[in-house]
Amino acid sequence: MITSMEALDPLYTTHVRCSCCETPFTTARMRSSFKKATHMDSDFCSYYNNDNNPDYYVVRVCPYCGFASTENSASSLTEGQKSSYLAKLGLNWKPRDYDGQRTLSQAMECYKLALLCAQSVGEKERIIAGLLQHIAWLYRYMGAYEQEKRFLRFALDAYIRVYEVEGSSINNAKLMYLIGELHRRVNEPYEAVKWFSRVIHNKKITDSAMIHRSREQWQVLREEMLASQMELPEAMQ
Numbered sequence: 400m401i402t403s404m405e406a407l408d409p410l411y412t413t414h415v416r417c418s419c420c421e422t423p424f425t426t427a428r429m430r431s432s433f434k435k436a437t438h439m440d441s442d443f444c445s446y447y448n449n450d451n452n453p454d455y456y457v458v459r460v461c462p463y464c465g466f467a468s469t470e471n472s473a474s475s476l477t478e479g480q481k482s483s484y485l486a487k488l489g490l491n492w493k494p495r496d497y498d499g500q501r502t503l504s505q506a507m508e509c510y511k512l513a514l515l516c517a518q519s520v521g522e523k524e525r526i527i528a529g530l531l532q533h534i535a536w537l538y539r540y541m542g543a544y545e546q547e548k549r550f551l552r553f554a555l556d557a558y559i560r561v562y563e564v565e566g567s568s569i570n571n572a573k574l575m576y577l578i579g580e581l582h583r584r585v586n587e588p589y590e591a592v593k594w595f596s597r598v599i600h601n602k603k604i605t606d607s608a609m610i611h612r613s614r615e616q617w618q619v620l621r622e623e624m625l626a627s628q629m630e631l632p633e634a635m636q
């Protein structure tokens with residue numbers, strides 16, 4: 400009986416070691432059986448039943464020193480990074496515990512902490528871009544459109560920097576699609592067209608799912624531009 404009750408709890412506890420102060424602490428994660436999204440937006444923002452959103456639990460916040468990170472963050476920090484975090488943020492940390500269930504606004508606090516921490520230690524641009532994008536999605540759940548758009552713009556700029564470093568040397572079709580889609584969402588249709596076209600026409604790209612998505616959003620964009628009587632770029636005529 401107890402076992403079946405436990406199976407109904409979407410959350411479980413994991414143990415992690417803080418990458419900054421190295422103290423072990425616990426944090427909740429969502430069971431994979433609850434991770435099924437009911438639907439997903441064209442920029443991969445996902446929706447779940449009953450607030451069972453696994454994204455709320457991605458950030459782990461150390462209750463002792465306040466350092467917040469994700470599974471993809473650097474697993475250990477250099478002495479220089481630690482002192483940079485402490486000087487910029489850690490010394491002002493008031494002990495708080497984000498273990499257990501999180502509300503949307505607590506998830507937002509955790510993501511914003513993770514963003515500040517990542518910036519304070521000079522974390523990889525891809526990690527920072529992902530955090531910015533998640534913050535935009537949380538604002539979308541809240542219906543805060545202006546804030547959502549502000550963070551989509553920050554995420555877009557960060558993803559462009561990722562692309563400038565990684566380029567097309569590795570299979571970056573998803574990144575290119577995403578840059579196109581974020582341009583579309585911040586009302587930069589001409590830039591969006593360029594990125595979708597790159598995914599569609601670059602012969603080296605073999606990611607059929609991203610080619611398909613780029614075609615779809617290219618079409619959506621074309622209709623939006625026609626509806627607002629914008630001049631279509633040559634590629635779209």
Ligand SMILES: [Zn+2]
Nearest residue numbers: 417420461464
């Ligand atoms: Zn810590």
